[in-house]
Amino acid sequence: MSKVxxxxxxxxxxxxxxxxxxxxxxxxxxxxxxxxxxxGDASAxxxxxxxxxxxxxxxxxxxxxTALKAAQxxxxxxxxxxxxxxxxxxxxxxxxxxxxxxxxxxxLMSQFGRAPEQLFSAFDYTPFAAASLGQVHRAVDKExxxxxxxxxxxxxxxxxxxxxxxxxMVLKTVPTRFNFDNTLPEIELRLIEETDYELEFRRQxxxxxxxxxxxxxxxxxxxxxxxxxxxxxxxxxxxxxxEWLDTDPPAAARNRVCQALCDLFFASVSRYGMxxxxxxxxxxxxxxxxxLVVLDFGCTVPVDPKTAAAFVALLQAYxxxxxxxxxxxxxxxxxxxxxxxxxxxxxxxxxxxxAWQHKxxxxxxxxxxxHPDYMAEGVTLAVDAHKYSxxxxxxxxxxxxxxxxxxxxxxxxxxxxxxxxFEIDTLFxxxxxV
Ligand SMILES: Nc1ncnc2c1ncn2[C@@H]1O[C@H](COP(=O)(O)OP(=O)(O)O)[C@@H](O)[C@H]1O
Ligand SMILES: [Mg+2]
Numbered sequence: 001m002s003k004v005x006x007x008x009x010x011x012x013x014x015x016x017x018x019x020x021x022x023x024x025x026x027x028x029x030x031x032x033x034x035x036x037x038x039x040g041d042a043s044a045x046x047x048x049x050x051x052x053x054x055x056x057x058x059x060x061x062x063x064x065x066t067a068l069k070a071a072q073x074x075x076x077x078x079x080x081x082x083x084x085x086x087x088x089x090x091x092x093x094x095x096x097x098x099x100x101x102x103x104x105x106x107x108l109m110s111q112f113g114r115a116p117e118q119l120f121s122a123f124d125y126t127p128f129a130a131a132s133l134g135q136v137h138r139a140v141d142k143e144x145x146x147x148x149x150x151x152x153x154x155x156x157x158x159x160x161x162x163x164x165x166x167x168x169m170v171l172k173t174v175p176t177r178f179n180f181d182n183t184l185p186e187i188e189l190r191l192i193e194e195t196d197y198e199l200e201f202r203r204q205x206x207x208x209x210x211x212x213x214x215x216x217x218x219x220x221x222x223x224x225x226x227x228x229x230x231x232x233x234x235x236x237x238x239x240x241x242x243e244w245l246d247t248d249p250p251a252a253a254r255n256r257v258c259q260a261l262c263d264l265f266f267a268s269v270s271r272y273g274m275x276x277x278x279x280x281x282x283x284x285x286x287x288x289x290x291x292l293v294v295l296d297f298g299c300t301v302p303v304d305p306k307t308a309a310a311f312v313a314l315l316q317a318y319x320x321x322x323x324x325x326x327x328x329x330x331x332x333x334x335x336x337x338x339x340x341x342x343x344x345x346x347x348x349x350x351x352x353x354x355a356w357q358h359k360x361x362x363x364x365x366x367x368x369x370x371h372p373d374y375m376a377e378g379v380t381l382a383v384d385a386h387k388y389s390x391x392x393x394x395x396x397x398x399x400x401x402x403x404x405x406x407x408x409x410x411x412x413x414x415x416x417x418x419x420x421x422f423e424i425d426t427l428f429x430x431x432x433x434v
Contacts, residue, residue, distance in 0.1 A: 070167055070187050099135060099153065101125045107151050111227040119225065123149075133195060133298075138235055139225075146235040147222060150197070154229075157195035164188040186397065194298040197231040203274070203297040204233070210272045216260040217293045236293050238285035245416055251369075253290045258418035260292045261409050269308040269402065270427040277301045277401045279408030307333065307398035309428045311406075316424055318357035326354060333399045339391055349385045356381055360410075361422055369417035375410060 099107075104125055108116050116123035120139040127135035134152040141147055168184050193199060201221050208218045225232035239247070241257070261284075268275045276283075278299035285293040310329050317325035323345065331339040344350055356378055360366050368374060385393070395403065413420050 070164065070184075070191065098127065098130075099151070103154065104135075104137070104151055107154055107229060111230050112225070120147075127151075133191075134229075139232070141222075141225070147225060147232045148235045149225060149230060149232045152195060152197065152229040157192070160188060160191050160195070164191070190299055196228065197226065197298075198228050200296075200298045200300075201226045201231055203300040204231075206274065207272070207276070207294075207297055207300070211264075211267075211294075213260055213263045213267060215256050215291050216264055217287070217291050219293065219295070233295075236285050236287050238287040238293055240281055241284040241286055241292075241412065242281045242415070244286040249286075249290070251417075251419070254416045254418045255420070256290065257286060257292045258409075258413045258416050258420050261412065262420050262422065264294070265406060265409055266312075266422075266424065266427060268405075269303050269312065273303050273305070275301050275303050275401060275405060277405055279405050279412070281412075301401050303402075304398040307396065308402065311399060311402050312424055312427050315357075315361055315422075318354060319361035319424065321354070321358055321362075323354075334393050334395045335391065336394055336396070343391055347391065349381065353378075353381050353385065361424065365419050365421050367419040368414045369419070372414075372417070375414040378407075378410075 105115055108114070108119065112119055116125075116139070121142055121144070122140040124138045127137050129136040129148075131150050131152075133156050134150055137149045137151060139147045139149050164184055164187065201223070204218065204221045208220045211218045219233040219236065222232040222234070238244075244257075245254070264276070276294060276297060276299075278296060280296075283294065283296040285295060287293050310332055314326065314329035314333060317329060327339070327341045327344050330344070331337055331341070359371075360374070
């Protein structure tokens with residue numbers, strides 16, 4: 001079992017090593033490219049990106065914990081990253097570091113004043129799942145209930161600031177047009193929040209109390225076995241949504257699960273006022289009754305009511321093909337109201353994007369299996385817009401979370417080949433003053 005490196009000197013040595021390797025790698029590539037006179041050759045650049053991605057993520061893998069979580073969040077926010085980076089980021093989500101028995105015991109002692117053997121009638125020291133900032137153990141309480149006990153890595157909370165500084169240094173050495181300067185401070189804040197399992201406990205309780213979606217379950221967290229660094233919930237025998245899809249479930253079950261997720265999104269923005277903002281596949285289980293279980297309330301954000309109403313109004317405008325309204329709300333949410341409506345109207349990429357949105361929302365029931373390339377088309381449009389658009393898009397921070405969840409869910413629906421209803425007409429009836 002490997003240890004999470006927490007010492008600053010140790011960590012800085014890892015960073016320095018990585019930066020040197022990266023520098024050497026870039027130099028080598030440049031020289032080769034010059035020699036072969038193929039500086040502009042796309043496949044050479046792709047190779048370079050590939051090798052750099054590997055070096056970066058081997059460093060992240062050695063830092064573990066926070067770096068992995070940050071990598072995970074970057075993956076969600078950057079559909080524009082080169083393929084090589086995305087692959088490595090996805091792999092990072094599933095890597096399990098593993099704490100030894102003595103450390104697990106020590107954490108539980110420090111949190112509850114008793115060893116696992118006294119706390120529970122059974123406790124499995126071997127974790128059954130990796131968490132991004134910890135690991136999850138199965139236990140049986142004195143009443144005979146099976147629990148999932150998430151135990152945080154000791155020292156992880158203290159190391160976030162230096163991890164993010166490290167990550168920022170590593171990312172600066174990557175020759176890319178993607179700028180992470182604005183994303184990293186936000187990620188740092190979220191991570192610090194995520195180490196507070198008491199906060200996660202309260203959010204999970206709030207969600208448990210509010211959630212009224214058909215075929216969707218939120219677990220009531222267990223207060224007797226939860227603390228600042230440990231959080232426990234009833235154990236669910238289920239499959240991660242991707243593993244479940246691999247079992248080839250019938251269309252009706254896939255539709256039900258995806259509909260539940262879609263309803264959760266719109267209920268969150270219009271009624272709950274809070275959003276489960278981490279649409280990572282690991283956060284959704286499908287239980288034996290084919291119900292969707294939403295896990296992990298570590299990244300739950302309050303929904304800004306004005307942003308949410310404007311976001312829904314924009315979807316309604318796409319649906320109605322109301323160009324003036326689309327421009328109004330798009331400008332508000334994505335262009336800080338600096339956009340020129342005439343330029344937007346004349347931009348063919350923008351018009352194609354509207355048509356893409358309309359296709360989904362205008363259908364009473366959109367069948368992703370009948371449109372296997374729907375999401376890929378959207379990504380291509382977004383990439384092209386990023387490259388060629390003559391107007392700058394700068395989404396507000398509030399809308400970024402809505403985006404991440406909404407498009408994250410759409411990606412899942414596409415993967416599931418589900419048929420989903422987007423019931424947006426009656427949301428925010430009174431949004432006239434947005
Ligand atoms: N109540 C539960 N029942 C079954 N498995 C669970 C439960 N809670 C967590 N897990 C497993 O542990 C993994 C990590 O838990 P999660 O809360 O998502 O941690 P993190 O906050 O670090 O992402 C999940 O992907 C899932 O496999
Ligand atoms: Mg999770």
